[in-house]
């Protein structure tokens with residue numbers, strides 16, 4: 271595992287895997303919410319990863335000779351309304367870049383920065399970056415009698431940065447653990463606080479309050495606070511229903527701490543006590559999750575983990591009489607998908623679904639190795655109107671999700687301290703909620 275987080279190192283590592291050519295990467299845009307109001311700005315994770323600069327309207331060019339940042343020049347009028355800006359002067363002092371120019375000079379300066387490289391690497395999904403690069407390449411191609419080579423190859427930068435981001439260094443790992451701890455605390459607070467007098471919005475607000483109080487910038491993604499049947503919608507984010515006694519609450523919520531996400535799901539009873547039917551399904555999901563964690567071994571793949579999860583869930587559904595037939599066939603025929611419609615794992619890091627490749631350059635599934643981080647999140651969701659399901663199970667939605675970091679000795683469960691067994695969860699539901707409000 272890399273020890274140092276230095277933007278210079280990251281730029282160097284990128285140059286190494288792009289054969290010392292040139293990379294162009296753009297910041298995120300400020301996005302209009304309505305009329306003249308914008309959504310809060312969130313920097314592009316990959317841009318942030320390579321230079322740590324948090325402003326919009328910027329663009330980074332990384333070449334073996336130098337790293338160049340284009341950014342907005344300071345403007346007293348803008349600063350009065352929107353706050354301090356970095357500006358070109360300070361950028362070279364503070365950031366790991368060699369040169370900084372006003373973004374207004376981009377069209378004029380970009381051709382020289384790309385000149386005499388064979389290939390230009392740019393994110394093919396970023397239309398604006400592609401336009402800038404193509405215009406610069408056209409400009410170079412039209413120059414007569416020049417003694418340098420115009421770039422003629424365009425390559426997709428996306429997976430190259432993703433490949434770097436796949437293996438976290440110790441600094442990233444510490445931030446991810448802190449993010450997981452903050453989110454874990456918020457989940458415990460939710461278990462202690464939720465009851466039939468509360469609603470989903472109360473719990474979302476409580477968790478957001480704890481995230482921010484503990485130093486996170488907020489939620490890492492739209493929190494899912496789903497009482498009862500709302501849990502059957504996988505990305506439910508309305509979070510505005512009252513809780514009902516006898517129902518379960520599924521919470522899928524993580525914090526963003528210093529740019530790094532956690533992603534935790536727990537499911538617990540409104541009343542604080544699981545019914546017998548809820549216990550049966552909960553225990554099955556938990557068994558699948560524990561089996562999947564046990565398979566998180568260096569050299570294994572996320573596919574191996576998913577297959578094992580499916581096997582345990584499907585066997586359990588056959589035992590409960592919900593599915594009938596051969597486990598392998600039921601999985602292959604898509605029968606399990608009716609009740610387990612999503613994958614088991616995704617990479618985790620700066621993005622909740624971290625922008626990292628799942629296949630390597632030989633199109634082989636990536637094998638787990640130290641520094642890789644991912645989730646394990648089996649679930650079962652029983653529609654309210656499925657006649658194949660015994661009535662007592664209908665409308666139940668349960669997911670359990672932990673965050674794993676691979677170490678040289680194997681998997682570290684970063685969210686292991688969040689209550690998870692039936693007895694741990696019931697105990698957490700009976701804790702004094704006031705203890706979480708003012709620590």
Ligand code: GLY
Nearest residue numbers: 491522533622647
């Ligand atoms: N929170 C989204 C997910 O679990 O993938």
Ligand code: MN
Nearest residue numbers: 533645647671
């Ligand atoms: Mn997840």
Ligand code: MN
Nearest residue numbers: 522533534671
């Ligand atoms: Mn999640």
